[in-house]
Amino acid sequence: MSSDLLIQNGRVIDPANGIDQKCDVVVVDGQIAEIGRVEEGAAKSAKRVIDAAGRLVVPGLIDIHVHFREPGDEEEETIASGSAAAVAAGFTSVVCMPNTNPVIESETDVEYVHRKGRKARNTHVYTMGAMTKGLQGVELAEMGMMAEAGALGFTDDGRGVQDPAVMLRALKYAQMFDVFIAQHCEDEAFAGKGVMNSGYFSTILGLPGIDALAEEAMLWRDIQLIRKTKVRYHAQHISTAGSVELIRAAKADSLPVTCEVTPHHLLLTEECCAEYDTNYKVNPPLRGSGDIEALKRAIAEGLVDALASDHAPHLQSEKELEFLAAPFGIASLECALGLYVKALVEPGILDWPGLIRLMTAGPAKIIGIDKGTLAKGKQADITIINPDSEYVIDVNTFRSKSRNCPYNGWKVRGKVEKTIVQGEIRFEA
Numbered sequence: 001m002s003s004d005l006l007i008q009n010g011r012v013i014d015p016a017n018g019i020d021q022k023c024d025v026v027v028v029d030g031q032i033a034e035i036g037r038v039e040e041g042a043a044k045s046a047k048r049v050i051d052a053a054g055r056l057v058v059p060g061l062i063d064i065h066v067h068f069r070e071p072g073d074e075e076e077e078t079i080a081s082g083s084a085a086a087v088a089a090g091f092t093s094v095v096c097m098p099n100t101n102p103v104i105e106s107e108t109d110v111e112y113v114h115r116k117g118r119k120a121r122n123t124h125v126y127t128m129g130a131m132t133k134g135l136q137g138v139e140l141a142e143m144g145m146m147a148e149a150g151a152l153g154f155t156d157d158g159r160g161v162q163d164p165a166v167m168l169r170a171l172k173y174a175q176m177f178d179v180f181i182a183q184h185c186e187d188e189a190f191a192g193k194g195v196m197n198s199g200y201f202s203t204i205l206g207l208p209g210i211d212a213l214a215e216e217a218m219l220w221r222d223i224q225l226i227r228k229t230k231v232r233y234h235a236q237h238i239s240t241a242g243s244v245e246l247i248r249a250a251k252a253d254s255l256p257v258t259c260e261v262t263p264h265h266l267l268l269t270e271e272c273c274a275e276y277d278t279n280y281k282v283n284p285p286l287r288g289s290g291d292i293e294a295l296k297r298a299i300a301e302g303l304v305d306a307l308a309s310d311h312a313p314h315l316q317s318e319k320e321l322e323f324l325a326a327p328f329g330i331a332s333l334e335c336a337l338g339l340y341v342k343a344l345v346e347p348g349i350l351d352w353p354g355l356i357r358l359m360t361a362g363p364a365k366i367i368g369i370d371k372g373t374l375a376k377g378k379q380a381d382i383t384i385i386n387p388d389s390e391y392v393i394d395v396n397t398f399r400s401k402s403r404n405c406p407y408n409g410w411k412v413r414g415k416v417e418k419t420i421v422q423g424e425i426r427f428e429a
């Protein structure tokens, strides 16, 4: 058999199929043609051979929570620059949040993002649509039209839907299209004008706090609504020990509830805000070490369905404002894998197959795309990782347009060497 690409001798990890073994991967016509040991002569007839000895060969990574700022804030990020950052970081699929300017709330908006993504030819670029018009939490957006245009699901990310009656209507509407609903859980009555976690540190720093209850109250409310509607519901960036318990109880009751965790909620605490460095200003805010422990335990127990960066690029000029005025967000897409390795693999919370599952099959299932696996016949989205290679995160090398990354200078392990999308090598270190 003549192949387009033969990846030899790697440790192939495909959690969706329980594969973790040294073998070869054959790609023909942009699809996985074979996984296993290929015969001696195969290398001769392959158009390109990659020796992946000592490397991990895994399904292309999927990030279901990124902000690419286009349309509206192209100086912070564009779909082209964001997806270039993503592909260099090992991602082959990303899901954009709809809180752009204007908001993604019509079928033409959805088509716009997808078209820009295709044109950039980096990763597959998907988008979610707004749940309510203008993210105002009052009138429902045209979810049906957007779903038809390919929106994977709906969220007002950046804000939670405050009115429980509106949320219930949104869930009932979503039921008609078999899409999922995602929520940025934040009860604004509890959050107020808070800029960091509420507690000892916010008090000594003299900054208004966001109580853990802001997240937990909305998550609790939503779970009651899911009990009623049984719509697929995804809690974005959960950050507190209380949220973990709510998710645990919802799953124990077999409700269709999933959740994601970001790198910063696993690696950074509220104490990081002590120098008023706005690179640590993020929403939900950095919490305490007890919350981090609870999130890690939840991941070890299998309660967390996906890891997601919540990549939120911002201009330096904006992040240089005082802590109260600066925007929320961390740009972490380009170092996400190394951060997860540091948070989860190095301390033994997950092994490599466990980590890869939460970055491939797990997120693919939430958003309902036929990806995240290396099964025969699937699109050849593949990431090749050197698990031992250590490197220093340097924001000046980012392909992202933004530099608001508190991990600059951190040493991490797990370097992406090649990213293959639909059988095409789109990134090579």
Ligand SMILES: [Zn+2]
Pocket: 157, 158, 159, 184, 236, 237, 283, 284
């Ligand atoms: Zn959010």
Ligand SMILES: [Zn+2]
Pocket: 065, 067, 097, 157, 158, 310, 312
């Ligand atoms: Zn977000």
